[in-house]
Structures are given as C-alpha cells and as structure tokens.
Amino acid sequence: MNNSLRQKLEATFKDIQVSIPEDSKITITAESDSVPAILRFLKDAGFDHLALLSAVDWIEDDCFELCFILTSYMQNDDEVTGRQRLHIILKTRIPREKPQFKTVIGIFPNAEPYEREIHELFGINFEGHPRLTPLLLEREYEIPPFRKDFDTRKYVKDLFDNIPFVEIEEK
C-alpha cells in the first residue's frame, strides 16, 4: 500500500518529495501552494482524520514549518503483527518574514482550534479563518512566545521577578 500510494502521489503532484522513514509512516515535503490540493487528494484516498497540525520555528533557515499528520479512521493498529496504522506526515515551509498560510478548515473542519493555537503561539496568520481570537494566553506578547527569538528568561525576569513579595506587617 505504501508504495502504490507513493507512486500515485508522485504521479499526481510535481515538486514534492515522498519518503518512507518507517513501515507505517509516509513523509511528504511540499510547497505551501500545493498543500490544500494534496490534503484534498489524501482525504479522497481515505485519510479522513487530521490528527495534528503543528508548527516548528526553524530560525536558522529563516522559516516556519507546518506539519500536518493524517491518518484514517477506518484502519486499526494490527494487534497480531504489531503494525501500526498508516500515518501521513505532510510538511511545508513558509517564510518567517511573512508568515501567511491559507486555512484548511474547508477540508478538515477540526483544523480550526489548531490554527487558532498556532496563530496565537507562533504568530502565523491563517487567511480565511473565521475567528483568530485569543485561545490560551492571558496577555499580549510582543513576540509570540513559541518563536525561538522569544527570550523566556528575560521575560520571566521582567515580569514575574519584578513582582515583590508581600511584606507582612508585624503587630
């Protein structure tokens, strides 16, 4: 199944690299423009569950990497042989100066909270997302806190360490 899917993918899409690091995993690296088409193709091929959408900050390469993990509801882990169900890992890179990406809610509706989270923690803007409002954080940050150039120790020093202990008045 792995190899037939790989051939199908490589025949349908140009400019993608497909590799099979393990038996139950397929990694696809693609350009950001072709991601919605690949997702739609994979959904039609039976991978109907977006298990995770996350982001990585590659500050040395000056880009963010979005990582979609897809799997299928209809497959199960094989208990006899111990083989896991097939996971597809789709990676794409977007530039750090202009972190823009098109929302994939139209294809996988459950991407909505993931995109809100990434917008909040990495500052990546998802075009077409209905509500990019704060989800987890309580205050505004100058740099989104999951970016690598966010200095947590300086932030802790400036905010939490500057709050004084309560001095108890002795009677």
Next chain:
Amino acid sequence: MDRNQITKWLKAPAKMANKYSLHAIYFCTGCGIIEIPPVITSRWDAERFGVIPVATPRQANLFLITGYVSVKTLRAIIRTYEQMPEPKYTVGFGSCPINGGMYWDSYNTIKHLDKYIPIDGWIAGCMPRPEAIFIAVTHLWTLIDKDMANGYIRYRENYKSYRRNQELALGKLEWPPLFPVSNESQGNVQ
C-alpha cells in the same frame, strides 16, 4: 473522640470543629490533582482525617493548590479563594506553586504563589505521595491549634499588597476589591 483533648474541646469548640472537618474544594490545577482521587477514595480514605471534597467554594475551608499555576488559572484561584468563607486554609501542593519548579523559566506559569494569595503550608515534592497530604493535614491541625494558620487574616490585613500583585500579574481585575483597599475608594466598594 480522644479523651485527652477534652480540655481543648471545652476551651475552643469552634476551633476544634474547624480542625476536624476540613472541606477541600475540588479545584484541579496542574498534574497534582491525579493524587487526589486515590486520597479521597477507599485506598487512602481522607475522611479518616476529616477531609472531604466539596463542590463549591462556598462550602469549603481548605484549598489545595495541586500543581503549576498558569496565569489564567491564577485568576480562577483568586476568585475561588475570595468566595470561600472564613476561616480558610490554603496548602500549596508540589514544587511548582512554591517557586515554579520545573517551569521556573516558563512564560506563562506563576512562580511564587504566595505573592498573590496567602499560603498556610507547603508540601514539597514532584509529585508528593498521598501520605504527604495526610502529614500536611496533621501539621495543619497543629498550626490551627497554635493559631498559626492565619492566612485569611494576613489576606485581610495586607489585602492592598496582594491586590497590587494580582493586578501586576493579571492586568486589570474585573471584580471589585474584597476588602477596602484605601480610604478614598471605600465608598465605591459594592
């Protein structure tokens, strides 16, 4: 009832009643809450010590902070603490409320919880065993006996400082002060 304590009961019955009926608010923060179900159920049975969980802060007088406190949780903790009737006792559970623990450089975790609400006792460890909760409860009994578990009195007397720290961490608070913070604003308190 222990016959040795009968003089204590006659001297300060209210204090003894508080001491042996600690109602812990069922408030979950962080990972420490995973220790609470075995503590209150049959394996360790906290009711031997008079500790039972209750659902609302209005019925509680013991507040267990069971793990790291994020900035958003701090808001809920303050609101819960202020709703509890006096006398009330707070116990920080695990190393994270003490000084941040393994989240000492996290952008969103409160480092010293006693800057924001008064704490009567700490249980160190990551995680503390359920037995540590009972040791803490017996220590709390001693403190109540000696009038040293006075966190709620400290809160009342130093409310201005606590409120200032809460506002530094959380920005503007949307609820009015529990106690008057200054003479001018006394008339505005609702």
